[in-house]
Amino acid sequence: MVNPPRSRGDLSDLPALQPLPTAAERAADVIRENIFEGRFAPGTALPEAALSNALQVSRNTVREAFRTLTSEHLLTYEAHKGVMVRWLTVDDVHDIYRLRRMFELGAFDLAIEGRAELDADEIDTTVTQAERAVEEGLWKEVGTANLRFHAEIVKAHRSPRISEVFQRLMTEMRLGFLAFTDQASLHGQFVPRNRALHDHIAAGRLAKARDEFVGYLDDAQDLIVKAVRKSDHG
């Protein structure tokens, strides 16, 4: 019994095994999640000792997590004063939307000129996720799916850096979402518009999609600016 010569599998598209997350990374994850859940509200100070106790990791590890989150603009840091959850100002929102317009409308422009492609299938996936989450009332999931929707559009640039910067902008945006008492009214109204945008894109009506998208961004910006302004004055 001679076995046939062993052939080796195709390794070209094997995903590289990612290293186990370190304690510092997990700490950052937990803190980040607590911010998005609203348990650490903007303005809240986060003392190192308290976090060290709560997460059961050493102060040094907490400090590393803080540095990570500070570079993500979720925390502000002042020497000898420690960190606190960041406040989003009205100016911040305007600035974020300036960049969103650049990246997202830019993606539409590329697609319209035929120099890039919007992946209608992937976009459909994100909208469907959002619609399901709406039905089940999982508003945080709606928010997440919505962010993915926009990230998918930005992917048309095929630029790792644009995607990364955009990702960070969307993370910052979530700080703005916290200004809403009910995220239902916030996210809910945009899901149907996402669906409409997808339909235009899938049907090749890119110029039409772009037009609607301009209004979409204006409305979203208005909404968030008002919420932030109100919570800022409070």
Add this chain to the structure above:
Amino acid sequence: MVNPPRSRGDLSDLPALQPLPTAAERAADVIRENIFEGRFAPGTALPEAALSNALQVSRNTVREAFRTLTSEHLLTYEAHKGVMVRWLTVDDVHDIYRLRRMFELGAFDLAIEGRAELDADEIDTTVTQAERAVEEGLWKEVGTANLRFHAEIVKAHRSPRISEVFQRLMTEMRLGFLAFTDQASLHGQFVPRNRALHDHIAAGRLAKARDEFVGYLDDAQDLIVKAVRKSDHG
């Protein structure tokens, strides 16, 4: 002897004293500078213990500096393997220039439409600095002044985030400059073109300036891509 009633000085325009840099920040500064000077070449591993010894700070402090520099994209980090000075690939250079075009040409477009202003005086300052540095053969200074030239253009957006992202892009670019054996030939040829661009801007010939700038970016990108490709193959 009765003293006249004490008057208090005018404190309104006293510049706020900025906090002393912490050891971690100074460590990051030193490491960053050593990278730009070429003493820590791309690909070089930086063991924590060695840096701790050299800088005379504790390992924990070195690790904090590493986190900072990693978030600046100057170091790459792998768990249990430590950090090393980042390699810039040809794809990286293309991606960086994609964003440079977006930001810098975008600034010209805003200025042309009259929705923003390019500060010719500030731009002149940076060009003059570069010209002086060329005369004295201080090539690192030439590079720094050149970066300031471009940063000044991008300021037209009046967007803190655009300026910040751009700043980070330019820091990454310096990793590309290291691929050149003589930075003289690299920076030298662009200073006269900076001067020409300034003259166009100062005279209000914005469209003309934009045209020349497109070629400027193409040439610079070509040059750096070639250098990176060569050093990458070596």
Add this chain to the structure above:
DNA sequence: CTTCTGTCGATTGTTGAACAGGCGAGGCAA
């Protein structure tokens, strides 16, 4: 009563030592 000015406790910045665990190189056997 108001305005300054010490003082003190809490928190951050930093250190140094310690130990577990992952990684890579080298050697040895199948």
Add this chain to the structure above:
DNA sequence: TTGCCTCGCCTGTTCAACAATCGACAGAAG
């Protein structure tokens, strides 16, 4: 070659300690 084992180096993390800084409070001075 391939597989296995060991060993040293380095990173990940902890802990305890101390100096420096900050903020609040209370008392002194006017």
